[in-house]
Amino acid sequence: MPHDRPNLANLPVTRRELLCRSGMGFGALALGSLMTDSGVFTRPASADDSVRSSLAPKSPPMAPRAKRVIHLFMNGGPSQVDTFDPKPMLSRYAGKELPTENLRTERRTGAALGSPFKFKKHGESGIEVSELFSNVAECIDDICVIRSMQADVPNHEPSLMLMNCGDARLPRPSVGSWVLYGLGTENQNLPGFVVLCPGGYPIAESSNWKSAFLPGIYQGTHIDSNHTSLDKLIEYIKNDRLATPAQRAQLDLLSKLNQQHLERRQRDSELEARIQSFELAFRMQSEAADAFDVSQEPEHVRQRYGEGVHGRQLLIARRLLERGVRYLQVYHGNGQPWDNHDDIEQGHRRLAGQCDRPIAALLKDLKERGMLDETLVIWGGEFGRTPTVELPTPGANAGKMNGRDHNHYGFTMWLAGGGVKGGYVHGATDEFGFKAVENPVHIHDLHATMLALLGFDHEQFTYRYAGRDFRLTDVHGRIVHDIIA
Template identity: 45%
Template sequence: MDSIKPIDLIKRREFLRQGTLGIGSLALSHLMTREIQASGRHHRPRAKNVIFLHMVGGPSQMDTFDPKPALDKWDGRSLPNELTRGQKFAFITPQARVIKSPYAFKPRGASGIVMSELFPNLANIADDITVIRSMRTNEINHGSGELFFHTGHGRMGRPSFGAWTAYGLGTENRDLPAYIVLKDGPTAAGTSVWSNGFLSSRHQGVEFRKGRQPIHFLDSPEFTSMEERREVVDAIKRLNGKALERYRDPEIATRISQYELAFRMQTSVPDLVDIDREPEHILKMYGLRDGRGKESGSQFARNCLLARRLVEKGVRFVQIFAKGWDHHAEIYNALPKSARTVDRACAGLIQDLKQRGLLEETLVIWGGEFGRTPMVQEHNAGTGEKTAPGRDHHKECFSIWMAGGGIKRGFTYGSTDEFGFGVTENEVHVHDFHATCLHLLGIDHEQLTYRHQGRDYRLTDVHGHVVRDIIS
């Protein structure tokens, strides 16, 4: 008589764990394959890197790059009803009176790009940039406007432009993140504007703080050698490896790679952020030394110089945020100060990239989340008290400029009406802007997708077209 072999009983939890290992392995394999497929370009790129200079708050287009002499005639009067009817404003009414711009405009450089007197240094590199006067966005408030400008969506949860770029192209330097964020003040939407969203967290922006310690715990603890630090990282790696083998969670693999990157950054970052080692003439170029050789300049200027050093080392995407462009009141006092903070550093960045042969492969972008109204805001939105004149938010049109990375030189694109209220020719929606930037990086915006919650997502959602007229 055959003996009955005992059955090895296992607990329900263990059965489920073992039964799902195969599914987990397949899922992990699928995710990794998708990452590999996303990496690479769809056509020959014009740019390898991006430096995105975001003026937080939204610069006034009619005071900077889009002159409107008609405002002189309409100063103190309301705009025609047919223009403002049905339009949304953040803090003013459609009947708010027009205010003219007090700043002189004139053609700059051989190309004749017209810009205001607020940017005397930028005027010197006018022949290297393209000004787009016909930008348009969907959002009228700062938080949602920043999100839309960087993620293509006005709500939190989507990957940023920099994260999509890192996902699509990766980094050229294994010792540094693909996406680095520098700022001199807060953003309205917080860290969501450099978020990875639903992409792997390895693609989120890494914020560098100011100073010689841009990242917490960059130095080893006192009396701890690099060899001992290496042993700790290896031990954590083994533990995470066991967790990855058990749970098959791709974020554990990301954690392993990020620990390794953090260890390598202990040696790669300190020298990189020490910009005072730059030659004196370079520091002066960015406004970081005055005529007597003494230290001067703003944190924004230091960030611009650091951005050049980062792209020089192969960082794919550098995001710089500059505070102080939300001029609801006292615009005639505040705007010149904001312009002075960035003018010399922006010009120095373009000149420095150009002399090193980096401008041809680096796409530089300057702009804010929206523009400002031609009408005055003269009351505090919270208290209702009378204030010195300012301008309200405006989403229907605003100006940006771009340089390098396949962009035409000395070119002005798009037009707005006589008041600077709406686009009349060659509208460039934010989705079109994103599609064009990705195209310059060698990426087809319709093919750079990620499967999430049952559908394919992309930076441009279901919109966007490449603005080929601004490409050289």
């Protein structure tokens, strides 16, 4: 037995090693042909490919309009007819059955429920926005409102997976993982894909930012932005027992051992990701302390974002984008806070009150710093809500008649910066806001358009896995050219 190969009697054998050692290695040759990357962007796979190069900045095949993305996720599903899609007909039919049949959603719905919020035209574009987002409305001329979004089903888990991973059922890489795989990151001392979610996890938890069959180094890094101290924001960021030189020496020794281990295992991607995580954690000790310390910001900047977790996490988000983080996702909170099945007025007013000012501050801040043109900002939930009232069901909405059910047939999202048209409305729902009837935009179309703005053809941007070329949009998607400036 070769000297550098582990003893089978003492060590567990991975499936990959078994293929290498069986049948003169022909099984490994077959596996290698299945696992080879494919597509417009192909990651180097030579033996001297360093761990760090996998995250190095890369140029997309086409001229990009955006170089970074921030997704403001209003998880739970905000109501389009109470935020950015005014429907006066709802007030006329309030308390009455719609003249058209109610579409089937997760729960039974009844009569029309008029919006309790007033809409007003804003900016030179004259786009109508609800009083809930009066601060964001000040930026409406920089915003492209898509009023004809569509998903597949009216359920949280599959809709979150569709929005975040491009597939509602099967394990797939998240959007952020695809972007990081294609573009790398501009800062090797911070994660290239960061997820801020105060209070814990959203529905489906870490599945929302997984890398699936992409190498593990492309998965998102979750941070509970509810905390204020660095030690709690990022666990184990500091080593209280070893000084920096001693940590570096320890990591250098560990790196040599890991590299030898890696070479004997055909440069296994999971081991490669583990090595990268050690190195990144070490480098983050100084960089992260600076990035997350909002006290370094001038008082007037902190005042603009406002106090509270949402002001703080969006200010952190801007600082991370400024430092080269490629893809940033910001959730409103753990679970599904925007899921207002009852008391839409009280629930939406409270939630919008928490994030309206900080979101507007972020847009203005990015624009003033000359970053908005190259930063694609996305706002929205996994679906919208019904224009009809949700009927009481046992254990659901406590018998109240002032909430809305989930609605995937037609809802609103908006984009800003990153090459999209500002002061523009795309598509429309019917006169009651139930279903997209003009220029519908499916989630797959949104993903295709996002990739186009980042410089990728969504049909060619692929990764070969298990004998098939996979892509974010699967076999779907079309670029929505009308929203591109």
